[in-house]
Amino acid sequence: MAVMSEEVVAELERALPAGRVVRDVDVLASYAHDEAEWAPYGRPAALVRPRETADVREVVARCAARGVPVVARGAGTGLSGGANALDGCVVISFEAMNAVLKIDPNERLAVVQPGVVNDDLRSACAEYGLWYPPDPASAPWSTIGGNVATNAGGLCCVKYGVTRDYVLGLEAVVGRGDVVRLGRRTAKGVAGYDLAGLMVGSEGTLGIITEITVRLRGTRAAERTVVGYFDSLVTAGEAVAAVATAGIVPSALELIDRHCLRAVDEWRNMGLTDGGDVLLLGRCDAPGQAGEEEADAMLACFESVGATWSARSTDAEEAEALFAARRLAYPALERLGPVLSEDICVPKMLVPEMLARIERIAGEHDTHIANIAHAGDGNLHPLMITSPDDEPARLRAQAAFERIIDEAIDLGGTVTGEHGVGLLKRRGLEDEAGPVVLDMHRAIKQALDPAGIFNPGKVFAVDGPLDS
């Protein structure tokens, strides 16, 4: 492999304009992994920063010819190791392909390069009175390419769907270096297999996405915010179930537990823990009177299960600060030590049961587990935190992580709601999908990636059940 990689890198240095191929060891190290601190990673042979699709085609063609792995990445904010380097691979970073190529207000679509930062696309659309909904908490940094590769979710997805629901078409480099257009630019289309949809969430294992056409919506009505504090995770979970039972479709319904509130307070001194133990932040965006009624109904749900304090927030700045705190929860926890992020999703009515099981697992494995959650769609992010270099604690946390996966499957849930499988959830995917469906994955991978170069070993082990 090492020899082949050397040859490919030398070829690319000759073939591509100066500066696009990087071999500097320190630079390579900073592109070797994403934010899944617990996932293994290798040493890339080179980094390529393409400026156009032809550069990517060059990389893929040469890597395919010699069987050298290609790992694409956006901003590296992934949480499951999907963008982690393999030894001797070529890493493609899309930071220089970050143009919004087109915003079409009449067709309500945008065409972007993969390196466009999510928030930048959002801002560009806002100038046309348009809205790109998918809003992962990483939106200020993460790129649309990475969002598409992982089928990223976010806060408003509970009402507006995930990245998959907005991708109309793609340009990608596939196979041994073919550039193809998949999907469409029209509102509807059923010509052939949904290959654009298949690429979304395939975590770079089926080809390299070089351009993305997304659907847009019109700017929506202002959101109303409902705030509730609860004395336990389970009671907050019951409020989530009550909202579902009431038939309310919130535009966000986020849960932040005491550990996260405390971590944010210690960092930013926001006084969040003064209100109570577990915070639910709900939002509604139906226009006019319908929105008023939705917000009141959500408040009634919070009260009905015994919120220790709840109210509609009438101060837009205060509401924004609370959601900012939600987005700060993850970085605040990271200050305390390595974080192992879960991302299970369970049926909404089972959110209280799953939260109870998580608490039990924390106790049984003597592990510190904090919880943030896109609670409204049952997508929970228990976060296992250990002290650096405490190996026994790390092993206990790892065991708790695997137990949570098992319990989510037991409740009819999935091992990953929005972060992707990457490396951390490969065992979970095997258990969730079963051997026949895993074999379907392998057959498709083999069919579309005959050279076996696209991010091999991510999502599933290529050759069979996990042995590595």
Added chain:
Amino acid sequence: MAVMSEEVVAELERALPAGRVVRDVDVLASYAHDEAEWAPYGRPAALVRPRETADVREVVARCAARGVPVVARGAGTGLSGGANALDGCVVISFEAMNAVLKIDPNERLAVVQPGVVNDDLRSACAEYGLWYPPDPASAPWSTIGGNVATNAGGLCCVKYGVTRDYVLGLEAVVGRGDVVRLGRRTAKGVAGYDLAGLMVGSEGTLGIITEITVRLRGTRAAERTVVGYFDSLVTAGEAVAAVATAGIVPSALELIDRHCLRAVDEWRNMGLTDGGDVLLLGRCDAPGQAGEEEADAMLACFESVGATWSARSTDAEEAEALFAARRLAYPALERLGPVLSEDICVPKMLVPEMLARIERIAGEHDTHIANIAHAGDGNLHPLMITSPDDEPARLRAQAAFERIIDEAIDLGGTVTGEHGVGLLKRRGLEDEAGPVVLDMHRAIKQALDPAGIFNPGKVFAVDGPLDS
């Protein structure tokens, strides 16, 4: 093939309970094709009416062992030959697997067998205050299984999306007879490739769907109706573009031209042609004042391009009658002779241009072309009508059909917005997708259907560019 088919049918007669395997020639003839009158079809060796998934598994396993094709069908309302029989195939009809297995109002999902009629699911959901949006004009007859296999669209899809947007998970019989579960039942999930999404719209070429889990919405606010008559197709198309430019998202925006209005009038005497030449029916369903404003804005769009007559309909019964007329257009035309249905979709702003080209093509090919359209999403259904047994007219119509496909591709559109490729659009798909993307289709087909038995030759020729 004939010998193999005989053996499989004999085996199935022994293996399945009495009555599930049918060999009666007259019955078989009535299951040999869908409503695409111009597409070729063969003679099936047998019909199987399964009552449970195990029956389907039995069919697939035995057909796979002997290389006998399997063609699944719902109600046979397809318009592109996707369900047409192949010589010696086994046809599976899901008419006896028509149970709504579950409606879960809290999780907002339904679990159904493939043979459930679309309108029956809709009614069952309504009892819970829930709504299954995809509403093909065939909804009174077509089945959810067929809707999923073709990724069916409909009238409200312009605002609420197509079948694909509502399928959460599937059970299917794949490969050589494996029963798998694909997708999920949770609100979100990104565990592995989107194989459920890949099955949707694959027209029975990748496996046989035996159970479907769909997402539901809450019942929506009452719709407001806006009616406009225009003196030409192109002017009506300009109204559609004006609605898009105004940023209005209608809950329906249907076009019916003079040929269709006349055909419905001649059949049902509804007086539709009294109002003018081309009818646009718009609907808005935003709640409260927002809906009022939307409807007024749509009316203003109609007026701005020069509607000969337009008004908001304040009489719900009258509005319902107009939409009923829309749904009657296709069967009304069928009374006049064999209908060849187009199903192109173009960017919304190009609807007037595409309608102009269709008129030009009608003239150049001396062909009678009527038009209905889900105009709001650019999905046009030019319908070519000929007298029975007029072979030269038939050839001219066929030429016009192919020309329309070429023009749609030329305008950045797709050859099929919602009917599927089946047999009629195989050449169109080749031109739209190109050889590399077609090869990706073949590679996936080969990977997931190693026995080559699932509806072979539909969507694309299995072995290479069309030669048959």
